[in-house]
Amino acid sequence: MGLRLSPWGTENVVEYKRLFKYFGIKPFSEVLKELSRITEPHMLMRRGVVFGHRDFDKVITALKRNEKFSILTGIMPSGRMHFGHKMVIDQVIYYQQLGAEIFIVIADAEAYAVRKLDRGEIVNLAINDYLANYLALGLSTRNLHVYFQTNYERDYYRLIQLFSRKVTMSELKAIYGEELDPGKLIAVLTQMADILHPQLESFGGFNTVLVPVGPDQDPHLRLARDVADRFSSELGLKRPASTYHKFLMGLDGGKMSSSRPESFIALTEPLESAGSKIMKSLTGGRPTAEEQRKMGGVPEKCPVFEMLTYHLVQSDEELERIYWDCKSGRMLCGECKLMAREKLLRFLEEHQEKLGRARGVASSIANIPGF
Ligand code: TRP
Ligand code: SF4
Numbered sequence: 001m002g003l004r005l006s007p008w009g010t011e012n013v014v015e016y017k018r019l020f021k022y023f024g025i026k027p028f029s030e031v032l033k034e035l036s037r038i039t040e041p042h043m044l045m046r047r048g049v050v051f052g053h054r055d056f057d058k059v060i061t062a063l064k065r066n067e068k069f070s071i072l073t074g075i076m077p078s079g080r081m082h083f084g085h086k087m088v089i090d091q092v093i094y095y096q097q098l099g100a101e102i103f104i105v106i107a108d109a110e111a112y113a114v115r116k117l118d119r120g121e122i123v124n125l126a127i128n129d130y131l132a133n134y135l136a137l138g139l140s141t142r143n144l145h146v147y148f149q150t151n152y153e154r155d156y157y158r159l160i161q162l163f164s165r166k167v168t169m170s171e172l173k174a175i176y177g178e179e180l181d182p183g184k185l186i187a188v189l190t191q192m193a194d195i196l197h198p199q200l201e202s203f204g205g206f207n208t209v210l211v212p213v214g215p216d217q218d219p220h221l222r223l224a225r226d227v228a229d230r231f232s233s234e235l236g237l238k239r240p241a242s243t244y245h246k247f248l249m250g251l252d253g254g255k256m257s258s259s260r261p262e263s264f265i266a267l268t269e270p271l272e273s274a275g276s277k278i279m280k281s282l283t284g285g286r287p288t289a290e291e292q293r294k295m296g297g298v299p300e301k302c303p304v305f306e307m308l309t310y311h312l313v314q315s316d317e318e319l320e321r322i323y324w325d326c327k328s329g330r331m332l333c334g335e336c337k338l339m340a341r342e343k344l345l346r347f348l349e350e351h352q353e354k355l356g357r358a359r360g361v362a363s364s365i366a367n368i369p370g371f
Contacts, residue, residue: 016051016246019215023222025052025244031060038063042094044087044245046316047309050212052244054221059241062208063098069208070101070198072240074191077106077125078115079258080266081133083311084248091212091243093138101143101204104134105194106366109149113183114176123148123368131362133267136354141365149190151369155202159193159235160186166230167192167223175219188223195224195240196231210241218244248310249303251281265307268352271345278304278341284326285333296329297336304333304340312343 019025028050035041038060044050062069073092096102106126111117131146167189169180176184198206211221221242228237250256250263257263265274284302286292299305305326313319322339325331 016215016244019052019218019244023218025054025215025218026056027051028053028056028243031056034060035063039098042091043314043316044090044310047319048246049087049310050091050243050245052215053242054225055239055241056210056243057241058208059210067208068099068101068204068206069210070103070204070206071095072103072105072195072198072209072211073213074105074107074194075126075130076115077108077111077122077130078117080125080268081130082256082258082264082266082269083307084250084256084264085130086137086267087245087248087310088212088214089134089137089139091245092134093140095210096140096143099143100210101198101206102139102145103194103198103203104131104144104146106131106146106148107187107191107194108369109190110187112150114187119369127362127366127368128359129268131366132355132358133351135358135361136267136351141361144365146366148367148369149194151367153202155200156193156197159197159200160189162231162235163189163192163227167227171223171226175223188220191220192224192227195221196228196237199237200235207238208241210243212243212245214247215244218242249306251277251303253282253303265344267348268355269348271348274348275341275345278307278344279337281337283333283337289332292332293329297326297331297333299323299326302326304337307344308340312340312347 020027028045029048031053032041032045035045042050059069071092073088092102108119108122108126111122112119135141172180172185172188175188195209195211197203198209213221221240225239228239231237248256250260251265252260252263254260254263262277262280265277269277281303283304284298284300286295286297305322308322309319313322322331322336326336
């Protein structure tokens with residue numbers, strides 16, 4: 001099951017269609033069927049949350065031929081990890097279970113030079129929050145490489161230096177805006193090395209590298225594809241594959257963001273505060289109960305329904321039932337939120353129990369910068 005177009009998967013894709021038209025991102029629905037011939041697609045893929053890709057065919061080919069492939073993903077430790085950050089790691093864990101080698105870069109150089117974050121805080125958040133949460137969510141330490149941008153292997157830095165010759169200022173400005181400075185410039189070249197280095201022999205020589213990201217990172221991926229082309233004969237680099245997932249709506253209706261506490265629920269959120277945040281969430285409900293019974297709610301515009309779709313309901317049948325209970329007006333928002341709260345608290349309680357041990361593991365696997 002899962003391949004028929006789900007009622008919840010279609011609506012918001014409309015907003016993302018622009019990306020197909022203007023940037024050449026392909027709809028993920030095109031490769032879903034092929035993937036399902038090999039293995040069960042991830043819940044986020046079935047539900048249209050993962051909506052786009054570039055060159056995902058390469059991953060399918062690798063899976064079919066039983067060839068090794070790798071996943072590269074980045075941690076930007078600005079603010080606590082929340083549910084809006086969880087979709088990436090859910091996909092990474094899925095690929096790891098399919099046999100992929102996992103590279104996780106902690107973007108500490110970018111966080112320091114571009115976002116102006118404090119170095120101690122960067123290390124602390126990356127290890128004790130993000131990485132610990134990743135492990136508690138089920139990321140295994142097998143086939144896993146975690147590194148800090150400021151503390152990695154020589155060949156990685158050589159890439160940054162070589163890449164500088166074949167990247168233009170106008171490309172960099174297209175990514176970071178007109179006000180380029182040395183920090184941003186180095187951050188872009190560093191991200192190119194992040195994305196492309198698993199292809200080098202010294203890092204495993206992976207022909208297929210997939211980078212799952214939110215659409216905001218696509219400019220980097222377009223540049224990485226161009227850089228790969230420009231270094232194809234010199235270094236044998238190939239274009240990376242990428243997938244794009246929708247952002248999770250914040251509980252206040254905007255994008256879920258660590259800068260607005262009422263918009264997000266952290267994975268380390270105390271249960272009491274998590275419960276009260278979801279009960280206060282905006283919904284797709286009508287102004288009065290009477291209207292809602294008559295017209296039904298609008299789950300497509302509801303942050304609570306998004307939490308259920310992206311994170312809290314594993315069964316497609318159950319999600320579909322909730323969708324129609326809302327749509328038909330059979331269920332009102334109060335009842336729905338109580339149900340969502342119950343699921344959220346059960347999830348968080350179980351997750352947070354694993355965090356203590358995960359923190360210990362997290363601090364032992366990453367090579368923390370010396371100063
Ligand atoms: N620029 C990314 C961000 O702002 C962080 C990042 C660095 C990254 N290197 C990466 C993301 C490689 C994906 C792949 O979040
Ligand atoms: Fe959202 Fe649930 Fe209300 Fe529907 S019933 S609008 S899904 S909170």
